[in-house]
Structure formats: C-alpha cells, structure tokens
Amino acid sequence: MKLKEAKEIVSYIIDWQMVCIGVKEREEITEKLDLTKYSLSDIITANKLVQSNNRRKEKISLYHNSKGHKTKEYSISMILADRVIAAVYTALSFSPNGGAIAVIDDIGVGCVKVKYK
Helix, strand or coil: CCHHHHHHHHHHHHHHHHHHCCCCCHHHCCCCCCHHHCCHHHHHHHHHHHHHHHHHHHHHHHHHHHCCCCCCCCCCCCCCCHHHHHHHHHHHHEEECCCCCEEECCEEECCCCEEEC
C-alpha cells in the first residue's frame, strides 16, 4: 500500500468520526471511499504507514533543528486509535442482530452480539 492510499483511508474514517461527534456535517464529506474492500489488516497497515510518515517528518525536523538550521514547520496527519479501527471493522464486517448499545453522556458503551453478514 502506498502512503497516498493509506492517508485516504485514515482521513476518510476520521472525517466520519468528526460527523459522529458533531464537528462536521455529512454534506461536508464529498469523497466517497468503499471501506468494505479493505481488510482489518489493510486498515491497520494504513494507520501504521501514516504514523510512520509522521515520525519521519518529526525526525527530519529535529535533525535539522539540532544542526542549527532554520526549518519550516511541518504538518502531521491524524491517526486512528486502535478502538476506532476495531469499531469501524466490526461495523463494516458484521450486522447487528437487534441488540442495543447503551449511551451514557453521549458515549456509546456496552456491547452488541453480531452475526456474519
């Protein structure tokens, strides 16, 4: 997997996280990405690639700063928490069988039994 594709996967999932917490509106997500074509391993790999790229940028910046060079600021990409990867993969791979998730203070808690699609 190339870094560009990894960033697309991770940023798409983050966009939907932002919708879920009310930071973005559904209409703001113009890019459509079919996450069902990616395995759990693919999503984990994508996240690790983005994280590795962030570390690389940081190391380069620290190196240049240690040499006294004036460097420009650098940007990093957001990465996914492991629990988000697990939740997204579960949502994509399984369908609920009518179980309910409890919501406490706007946080989903509890569990649902799932069955294979």
